Amino acid sequence: MAEARRALITGITGQDGGHLALQLHEKGYEVYGLIRGQNNPRRAALEAEMPNLTLIEGDLTDPTSLIRAVEVSNPHELYNLAAISHVGYSFKNPTLTADVTATGVLNVLEAVRVTGRDQSTRIYQASTSEMFGGLDYNRPGAGYNEDSLFHPRSPYGVAKLYGHWIARNYREAYGMFVSCGILFNHEGERRGLEFVTRKITHGVARIKLGLQANIELGDLWPKRDWGYAGDFVEGMWKILQHDEPDDFVLATGETHSIEEFLTLAFAEVGIDDWRPYVIQNPTHMRPTEVDILLGDPSKAERVLGWKRRVDFPELVRLMVEHDLKLARMQRALA
Structure with missing residues (x-):
């Protein structure tokens, strides 16, 4: 019997983390989730809903805990979904947003690299349409694509842009399989x-x-270009199944x-x-x-065969x- 694939998800208590954990479990994965704090208020509900999920305590601002999480889970795939993800909150707490959403990405990449898994672990970095910022709109009516200009308009967008670029840098500098999903707004019952x-x-x-x-x-x-989170999470998985690491916009196109x-x-x-x-x-x-x-998902539709359903x-x-x-x-x- 073939060995089950293992996945580590940061941001496991968030909307996307919940959808992804369920989908990966259905695909036969052994799923690990990084969770903050001993008394995380979402832990009990998460364990009750997903008894097959293995939780590992850690924090994106604590590199040692990330190294331990990578060593314990030994993942074939790592999905970095953790972030200070609320735009309004990022204006009130810009330093924390930078520490988690920007530097946290670097800490994740380093944890994989220093543990010697830089050639065996595929990494998904959750980038965002907020990096475009709505300015320098160089494709009127067609939507932003992977080559559009970035001009973030919030501390969240700026932090995410650092995460996006450092992920690409590790792909180019170390030959790591690091792919970025530039996701437009996706919502659902877990929001x-x-x-x-x-x-x-x-x-x-x-x-x-x-x-x-x-x-x-x-x-x-x-x-906003609003889609369903369940559809977009399936797109994350498809991005890591592609033969080569790359960046993909996931959006509805309206x-x-x-x-x-x-x-x-x-x-x-x-x-x-x-x-x-x-x-x-x-x-x-x-x-x-x-x-x-407004996003242009034509590359993801053409290359990955992904398309929103809802x-x-x-x-x-x-x-x-x-x-x-x-x-x-x-x-x-x-």
Whole structure:
């Protein structure tokens, strides 16, 4: 019997980490997850949902713990998904964002290199569309691709750009198999409540059930290329199965505004006009905002055979249905 492939996932408690762990387990992988802290509040739920997952304590800011995690898991594939991943939070905590989201990538790469696994472990680095920043838009109507210019507009985007470039540098300098997925916005039922899409669907469900009166949001006009996280995580895996390390944009190729998301979400619960339920709060507005992010996934579609399956209306419906079930459970327990 062939040896099971082993994968180490950083950011295992996040949206993408959860989706990826489940998908890899279904593919027959032995899955390890890096988790922060002895008393991580998400640990119990994660272990209950994924009993086959092996958790290793560690932190991207602690190189020694990363070396230990690589030695313990001895991974064929390493998916670096851990980051300070909220754009608004990065403005308030730019130093921590740099330490985790930028330098943390270097620490991961070094952990693989110094343990002698630089030629045996394939590494996926989670890059982001926020590196483009919405400026220097050199392909109007066509979307950003792998050759578009970068101009990040937040500490998060800047930190991610460092991670992207250091990953490429290790690929070129040491011949390591390091691939970067430049992912545009991807959402789903595992999304954290601090992110605008989940904040909306969670709020809509609670408004429908009479558990809250309104939703507080920032700007409503920005447009994003929104897809389903489950589809994008499958793309991560495909990126590491490619013969050569490379960079790939994963996106849907279409944009929708926050107002459009609100319209569909409220319509799912039978409310035609969302305006009486939404309050715009200046504290939720960012010092610099990205107007529009549109991706061009044609390379991933052509080279990897990847394509999103869940469209925008289905994404919103899926998230609202999940949050309605959750809100009903919470109401029953109250």
